Amino acid sequence: MLFGITLLVFLLNAVALGDPARAAMGQRADPAALERLRRDYALDRPLAVQYATWIGRLARGDLGTSFREQRPVTEVIAERLPATVRLALAATLVAVVLGVAAGTLAAVRPGSVLDHALMGAAVLGISTPVFWLGMMLALVFAVTLGWLPVSGYGGGSLAHLVLPALTLGALHTGTVARMTRSSLLEVVRQDYVQTARAKGLPERVVLGKHALRNALIPVVTVIGIGLADLLVGAPLTETVFAWPGLGRLLVAAVGQRDLPVVMGAVLVFALVYVVGNLLVDLAYLLIDPRTRRAAA
């Protein structure tokens, strides 16, 4: 599947208008220099040869050299990957903690004012554009109140991570909250929950111990699928918070037709998605003992 993705990206780039060498030359391009650059980038070779060379190198763990930065793509990506991973993990954490908490609270008394308020907030979280939300959070918490930094990586400080994580996690929080609520409401109608109640367990234990654990299975699935949303939302969040991550790199590389970086970044995104979903499958084993038995 990963090869299919790289071939697709390569072909899309090949048919896209624009020449990486020309884009690197600025407005005034000298013909001799342009020709030399095309040769340096190996753009004078047939497309099939270009792709085969790329795949051949990939087999040796070499992603080629960035046209724009003239450095190995692995180095270019390795520099940005930690920032993106930090942001994605923090956003997932925000989504899981806030989402499950809100969903559970809402499910305690379905139809109550609290339920309506939380689910209304969840819909807002899902539908608010990332860029706008980021701008508003920065305006309130950074410019007006001065509690948090406006933007930047801050050498990896926690304070710099808060607003981007909230922004990127918002969409996801809403989805997780809604899924937790509906899943929980379904589970509490089941016989074993009624049994737990009948034997006189307090509601806190019924919901928290017996119901929630089973209700979380579909929630975990949503988190896995939500990885895709995180990857899509990353370039915008990284732009509004000047976060030095992979999303911004990919957008800039597409604009510059920096094919080796585009291919490398897409490959990494695809890998993250695949690995993320694998982790979700493993999480089932943890939550649902039945899958453990089936696996054994």
Added chain:
Amino acid sequence: MRKAAVLTLAVVLVALAGATAPAQTPRAGGTLRAVFGSDPPTLDPAHATDTTSSAVIRQVFDGLLELDETLTPVPALARSVAVSPDGRVYTFALRPGVRFHTGRELRAADVKYSFERAARGKRPWVFEKISGAREFIKGAAGEIAGLRVVDGLRVELRLDRPFAPFLHLMAYDAAAIVPREEVEARGPGFASHPVGTGAFRFVSWRRDDQVVLERFPGHFRGPAHLERIVFRIIPAEITRFNEYRAGQLDLTDIPTGQCRSVQSDAQLRGEAAVWPTLGTHGLRFNVEKPPFNDARLRRALAHALDPTLIVERLLEGCVHPARGILPPALPGYSPAIRRLPLDRERARRLLAEAGHPGGRGLGPIPFNFNTNDLNQRIAEVLQAQLREIGIALELRRLDWAAHIKVVDDGSAVFFRQGWIADYPDPENFLTVLFHSRNIGAAGNTSRYRNPAVDRLLDEGDAMATGAARFARYHQAEQAIVDDAAWISLYHYSSRALVKRHVKGLERSALSSAPEFLAPLRKVWLDR
């Protein structure tokens, strides 16, 4: 002339703090927190083609010459320059005792090495006037024949023919001097770890995050005032503005659409500065292809367009409406240039003469521009204005790489193009953009071919600077405007916010953006 231009600009010019204040003694120390909108692609002078890269390069490296605030070339690494009477031989004497950041002393051989290296980089045109440079650039010669090391501290440059702006080229950042041993030791890594003779030396660069420079105590002019410079990289203009308001940046650009509002804001008013720069936003045709191979049709469009709406409404009067191609802040600008005036009746007559009464038989005309909110809004205004004489525009929006492709190869027939001077000389606008020798990617994307204009430009390029030389350019410029090979809309300005404690910042017309403010060695912080 420059002063007049400044005064007629339709905005209140607020003098930068320090510019008009009584002379104060500069204080040493502190960190200047500046910002870029994008990551510099490279910090290597041979490979840079953009203003962001140049902004760092100008601090880390020096050239033989540099431009002062009035855009005049003045000595930098060269102590003096002697020009032969025929204007073809330039002999530069280097300052003795100049050191690179590594401590090694500068020699004349460094100049030859740096120029030959850069001639095979991305801006070879900076060196192509030197005898034998073309052959070297193409790879047909092992060295530039006209570039000779006379002795340890002198280099001689021989040109094929006199070229008036040659000293400007020697002040350009592509002609910065690099130390050979560092370049060779680092290989491509030199672009991420530059070493020069400049007032600031490189400390670190975290991509898409920040570039950090520090004062080089051994600079030949003595140490700079600032201890450090941090260039943050913040892509969203609203984020830059928020960082500035939160006190985390000392200077930034004024966001689009806020030019008026910051100037009426009680807090920001005294920190906003708007000044004209050397750039022009215009519209071009491919004059080789129908329908715009007919000059009457081009003139019809020119008579139907009114840039005042764009200047007043879209750009809030913070730019200067254009008459001709050369910007008013450029030495050699002529206020006598006449644009084809707004006259819709004449436009309709010209359309009819060209065989398209009321726009009949033309069909929708594609108009190409590169993706950008302002470009989109300008295109919509043009579309509305041309509809009044019966011409329909079909807007074609492409990203930069695709736009430059269709413009270069001649497939776009009507398109936007901005031009910002590399160096302050009419040659850099008119010869580059309209000489038939430069058709295509080299600059003449109109594919304009006018022997009379070519002759005037060739004469002007070779003459000694003065009124007679500028007269050639004025004549060429008027011919191009009358031919409607280019329709000017407005001249660019720099729009900056600068904190009051930042002193000594020069507002050069070459500073096309606040991040391009140079040289920062003169800047100091009063706090």
